[in-house]
Amino acid sequence: GSISLLIYSVLTSVDKNAALFLASGGLFLVGCITLTYILIGGKHNSKEISYRKLAFINASRNKLRSITIVILISLGVFVVVITGANKNTFLGSEIEYNSGTGGYTYWAETSIPLTYKLNSINGKDKLGFSNDSVLNNVNFAQFLSLNGDDASCLNLNHIANPRILGVNPDEFDKRKSFSFENLAENVDKTNPWIELNKSYGENVIPAFADQTVITWGLLKKLGDTLNYVTEAGKKLKIVLVGGLSSSIFQGNIIISEKHFKENFPSIGGSKIMLVDVPEYKRTAVNEFLNINFKDYGIDITKTTDRLSQFNSITNTYLSVFMILGGLGVIIGTIGIGVILFRNLLDRKQEIAMMVALGFTKKNIFSLIFKENIYLIIIGITIGIVSSFIGILPSLISISYNMSFTFVFILVILIFTNALIWIYFPIKNVLNKNIIGSLRNE
DSSP, X not given: OHHHHHHHHHHHOTTTOHHHHHHHHHHHHHHHHHHHHHHHTOOOOOSSOXXXXXXXXXXXXXXXXXXXXXXXXXXXXXXXXXXXXXXXXXXXXXXXXXXXXXXXXXXXXXXXXXXXXXXXXXXXXXXXOTTOGGGTTOXXXXXXXXOOBOOSTTOOSOOSSBEEEEEOHHHHHHHTOSOEEEEOTTSOSSSGGGGGGOOOSXXXXXXXXEHHIIIIISOOOTTOEEEEEOTTSOEEEEEEEEEESSOTTTTEEEEEHHHHHHHOTTOOSXXXXXXXXXXXXXXXXXXXHHHHTGGGTOEEEEHHHHHXXXXXXXXXXXXXXXXXXXXHHHHHTHHHHHHHHHHHHHTHHHHHHXXXXXXXXXXXXXXXXXXXXXXXXXXXXXXXXXHHHHXXXXXXXXTBOOOHHXXXXXXXXXXXXXXXXXXXXXXXXXXXXXXXXGTTO
C-alpha cells in the first residue's frame, strides 16, 4: 500500500499530493514494524551460533516487549522528523510569480489614498512622473481596501471581519500570480483568479484568502460565508472559494475590484499596492517612491520581509512542537529501561545458567546489550526512512527549509538516552548474586 501510494503520488503531482506522501510514510512505518515482528519470531536453523545470532534469537524470547521498543523509537523519530520538515521558507523562489510574493518586490501602504493608476500614462502625468525613467519596466498592482481586523497569524484572536482588498483579477490571471492550496469545485483550476469577477446572486460574491487564515483565523472552510454590510446598508455575503498557499495577503480577504466598487463606492483610491521592480533598479525605485510619496505617508516593505514575518510565527510553533516531541520521546525511552529491567528479572534463571556454564559477565552484558541495541537501531531506521517518504515534497521543494542539523541532534539524543536506559538495568542485574537464582531449580 505504501509503495503504491508513493508511485502514484510521484507520477501525478509531487506538490499536490503531500497528504498521500504522509499516508505512504505512515503505511511504510506500520508495514516495517509488522515485518520486524514477523522476523523476530523467525526460526534459526544455523548449526553455528555467534553472539550476533544469539542476540537476534533472544529478541524473540518475548516478542511483544521487543516490538514495543521498536514501536516507541520509530514513532518518536517519525514525529520529530515530520514536524521539523514543515518549516516554510521562500529562499530562491521569491522572484517566481507563483510564489508567496507573486513575483512582486515591494508591499507599499499609504495613509492617504492614491486616486491615480500608476501603470497608466495619464496617472503618471497627473503625479508628474511622466518624464521619470526610473519607473520604466516597473509594474504596480493597486488595491482598494476596506478596514477590518487583522486575521493573520500575528493575531491569535478569532476574527469575524478581516480587511477586504479589491484587486484586479485579470492582472493576476495574466501573470499567473500566487498559487492555491485549495479551490472550490466550481472554480476553474487553470484560471482561478477569473472566478472573482463572477456574481453568485444578489449581494453574494466570491472571495479568496490564505488557507491558514481560513482554517485558523476565521475557523472556516471553503464554501463558508462571511457577512459584511455595504455602504447602502445591505447585507453582503462573501463566499470563500479559494485558499491561497502561504502568501503576502495573509490576514486579508480578496475580492474583485468590480465588486468592491459596487458595494463600497465611496472608497475611490488605493492605499495598498504591490510593486514589481527589476532587480537592477530596486534601490533607485525604493528611494524614488519614498521621496515622491512622502506626503502620502508611504511605508514600503520588501515582500520577502513581510512573508518571512508570517512564516516565522508558524516556524516557531513547529520548532516548539518538534522540541516537545523530542523531549517526549527522550522521556518516553524511560519505558525502554522499565521493559528491559522486567525482561531481565524474568530471565534471571537463564542468565544464572549461562554463568554456571562458563559465560563471563562481560559476555552476558555484550549479548544482552547487542540484543537491545539492534532493536533501537531498527526502530530509528524505520522512523527515519518512513518520515523521509512522508516529507518527500518538502525535501525537493524550495519553499521549505528543514534543519537537518537540529533533527540529527534530536535523533542522536534519543539514541543516546536509549543506550543509557539499556546500560544501567543490565549492569544492575549482573552486579547481583544471580547464581543464587538456580538454587530452587
